[in-house]
Amino acid sequence: xxxxxxxxxxxxxxxxxxxxxxxxxxxxxxxxxxxxxxxxxxxxxxxxxxxxxxxxxxxxxxxxxxxxxxxxxxxxxxxxxxxxxxxxxxxxxxxxxxxxxxxxxxxxxxxxxxxxxxxxxxxxxxxxxxxxxxxxxxxxxxxxxxxxxxxxxxxxxxxxxxxxxxxxxxxxxxxxxxxxxxxxxxxxxxxxxxxxxxxxxxxxxxxxxxxxxxxxxxxxxxxxxxxxxxxxxxxxxxxxxxxxxxxxxxxxxxxxxxxxxxxxxxxxxxxxxxxxxxxxxxxxxxxxxxxxxxxxxxxxxxxxxxxxxxxxxxxxxxxxxxxxxxxxxxxxxxxxxxxxxxxxxxxxxxxxxxxxxxxxxxxxxxxxxxxxxxxxxxxxxxxxxxxxxxxxxxxxxxxxxxxxxxxxxxxxxxxxxxxxxxxxxxxxxxxxxxxxxxx
Numbered sequence: 001x002x003x004x005x006x007x008x009x010x011x012x013x014x015x016x017x018x019x020x021x022x023x024x025x026x027x028x029x030x031x032x033x034x035x036x037x038x039x040x041x042x043x044x045x046x047x048x049x050x051x052x053x054x055x056x057x058x059x060x061x062x063x064x065x066x067x068x069x070x071x072x073x074x075x076x077x078x079x080x081x082x083x084x085x086x087x088x089x090x091x092x093x094x095x096x097x098x099x100x101x102x103x104x105x106x107x108x109x110x111x112x113x114x115x116x117x118x119x120x121x122x123x124x125x126x127x128x129x130x131x132x133x134x135x136x137x138x139x140x141x142x143x144x145x146x147x148x149x150x151x152x153x154x155x156x157x158x159x160x161x162x163x164x165x166x167x168x169x170x171x172x173x174x175x176x177x178x179x180x181x182x183x184x185x186x187x188x189x190x191x192x193x194x195x196x197x198x199x200x201x202x203x204x205x206x207x208x209x210x211x212x213x214x215x216x217x218x219x220x221x222x223x224x225x226x227x228x229x230x231x232x233x234x235x236x237x238x239x240x241x242x243x244x245x246x247x248x249x250x251x252x253x254x255x256x257x258x259x260x261x262x263x264x265x266x267x268x269x270x271x272x273x274x275x276x277x278x279x280x281x282x283x284x285x286x287x288x289x290x291x292x293x294x295x296x297x298x299x300x301x302x303x304x305x306x307x308x309x310x311x312x313x314x315x316x317x318x319x320x321x322x323x324x325x326x327x328x329x330x331x332x333x334x335x336x337x338x339x340x341x342x343x344x345x346x347x348x349x350x351x352x353x354x355x356x357x358x359x360x361x362x363x364x365x366x367x368x369x370x371x372x373x374x375x376x377x378x379x380x381x382x383x384x385x386x387x388x389x390x391x392x393x394x395x396x397x398x399x400x401x402x403x404x405x406x407x408x409x410x411x412x413x414x415x416x417x418x419x420x421x422x423x424x425x426x427x428x429x430x431x432x433x434x435x436x437x438x439x
Contacts, residue, residue, distance in 0.1 A: 001042050003209065006033065008049035009117040009125045010077050011195075011202040020206040027120050029079070031056035034066060035241035036250070041070030044209060048202050049123075050079030052110065060087060061234045067091040068224035074214060075099065077201040078113040078129075091220045095208065096201025098131055107131060113198065114163040127166040130158045132196035136187055150183045157184070235342040242345075246362035254341040255361045256352040258422040261344070261411045262395065263360075263430075264351065268410040272328070274347045275335040287328065294327055301327055312409075314402045333409035340412050364429035371428055380424050388420045391427055 007016055008028035016025060026033065028049035039045060045066060050058050063083060066073050067090065075084030076096040084094030085102035094103060101107045112131040118124040134155050140146035146154075157174045158166060168188055175184035195203070208214045223229065240254035261267055273286065280289035294300070301323025309318050312330045321329065337343050345352050352358075372379040389404070396411075398404035405416055413419040 001044065002039070003044040003046065004037055004039070005046040005206070006048055006050060006080075007046075007202070008120065009115055009123040010048050010198045013121060015203065016206055019203060020210050023206070028123075029058050031059060032062070032237060032241040034058060034062050034073075035238055036243050038242070039066055039069065039071045042072070044072045044074065046205065046209065047073065047075045047080035047083060048077050048205075050083075052079065053114070058083065059237070061229065061231070062237065063087055063092055064090060064220075064224075064229065065234060065238065068220045070220075074205060074209065076205040077198040079110075081201070082110055082113065090223060093214055095205045095214060097135065097197050098201050101131070107134070111163040115166075116164050127163065128158075128168060128171070129196070129198060130155070130163070130166060132191070132198060133158045133171070133187070135197040136191050140187060140190065146183060146187070150180060153178060153180050154184055154187065232338040232342075235339040239339070239342040239345050244358060246358050249362040249365055251358050251361045251365075253345050253352045255425070256354070256357050257341040257344040259357050259361050259364075259426055260351045260354070261340075261413065262392070262419065262423050262426065264357070267351075267412075268407075270348050270351065271344075271410065271412045272332050274343060274412075275332045276328075277347065278335065278343075279331060290331060291324065291327060294331055299327060299330065304330070314406050316403075317406070329410075333406065335412075336414065337412055344412070360426070360429065363433060364426045367429040367432055368425060371432075380428060383424060383427060385417075385420055388423055388427060389416065391430070392416070392419055392423060 003020065003023040004026060005016055005020070005023045006026045006029040007013060013025050016023065023046075028051050029047055030051040034045060034047070037043075037045065047058065047063075058079065060083065063073050064087065067087075072093065073091075074093045074095060075081055075087075076094065077098050081094060081096060081099040081102055084092050084099050088094045088103065094100075098113060112134070113129050115129050116126040118126065137146060137151045137154050141148060141151045154175070157178055157180065158171055161170055161174065172181060172184055172188070175181045205214070236254065239257070240252050242253040243250040244253075245251070261271075264270075276286050276290040280286060280293050283289070304323070304326060308330065309326065312333050313321065313326060317326070317329065368380050392398070392408070393404050396404065396407040398407045401416075408414075408416045408419040411419070413422065
């Protein structure tokens with residue numbers, strides 16, 4: 001069993017390592033990071049801190065995907081408490097005061113736990129989370145040295161500030177204007193040097209995991225066997241964030257699939273098998289069964305209209321292809337793949353297992369980073385579309401626009417523009433490392 005902990009400003013990593021030795025510590029989680037772990041059933045993932053606002057946050061279905069795989073996902077203190085309050089009915093385990101406050105509706109804003117912080121590994125906090133002030137004020141009220149009205153006013157003062165502005169200086173300035181400066185100053189003094197509620201929740205959670213005392217085991221419910229929640233987005237995420245490491249560089253399966261779509265010479269034949277298997281189902285006699293399935297939908301060699309032929313076939317193909325071959329080409333090119341990379345990986349896993357392709361994707365990432373460092377604003381995003389069009393035309397030996405469109409469709413792209421978007425991350429590597437011309 002492996003234990004992964006996503007942690008940032010809430011608690012110093014050294015404190016987490018002291019309480020839970022052997023845990024793998026990660027920076028705050030962003031979209032895809034939990035899927036990137038490659039967890040197995042029985043592993044534990046603890047979500048404490050997570051990015052949002054400036055980065056895409058952890059999606060709910062990423063967590064559900066892990067839970068459905070038998071991974072124990074635990075949330076507390078910060079983003080983890082928020083997600084656990086939302087997903088505890090579905091098998092995510094929540095722990096701590098902040099989790100309970102979210103679960104019970106005492107708080108509901110994600111900004112309650114948000115803080116501005118410096119870069120890792122220290123993640124020094126630059127602002128104070130309102131939930132920490134709220135909890136400290138409640139404790140002071142119970143202790144008798146802060147009145148109920150002062151408590152409410154102080155929380156209101158903190159909440160009136162955007163989370164990026166909640167420094168103690170800003171809070172005290174606002175409190176002075178509201179006639180509550182002395183109370184806020186005393187509260188700040190009482191909190192100085194002490195772990196706040198978020199840190200305490202994290203320490204408690206990690207301690208319970210070390211002692212195997214956490215309630216719940218993360219077992220999924222009946223929902224996990226349903227297909228309805230497994231959208232194409234989740235399928236693509238699981239493919240995109242399924243990573244292997246090449247010389248220390250993480251390479252996603254989705255990126256490798258797109259590289260192969262563009263550069264693997266026999267990919268059109270592989271894509272054809274994928275499409276025909278989708279149309280007819282796996283098994284022997286694939287082409288006859290696919291033709292029979294097409295005929296049941298009204299597509300036969302005799303039914304092809306001039307308009308259909310003009311849209312799906314090149315001028316040369318309209319002259320040279322037999323009626324049966326024309327139907328096959330139209331089946332392949334009209335196939336709509338809602339999650340193409342996922343389909344490629346599921347149907348033809350050796351495509352993404354190719355070591356040469358993985359290395360090429362890793363080299364492309366390194367090349368792009370180096371070029372971006374040469375000059376501000378110089379990156380693959382600034383490559384001209386017409387240059388990429390020319391590169392694809394040369395790579396696929398497409399002599400004109402119709403042939404280029406046909407070649408893109410034969411490789412699983414619904415348009416040349418989609419192929420241009422896919423080739424963009426690989427173009428510089430191809431040009432600089434292989435000497436290929438840009439067209």
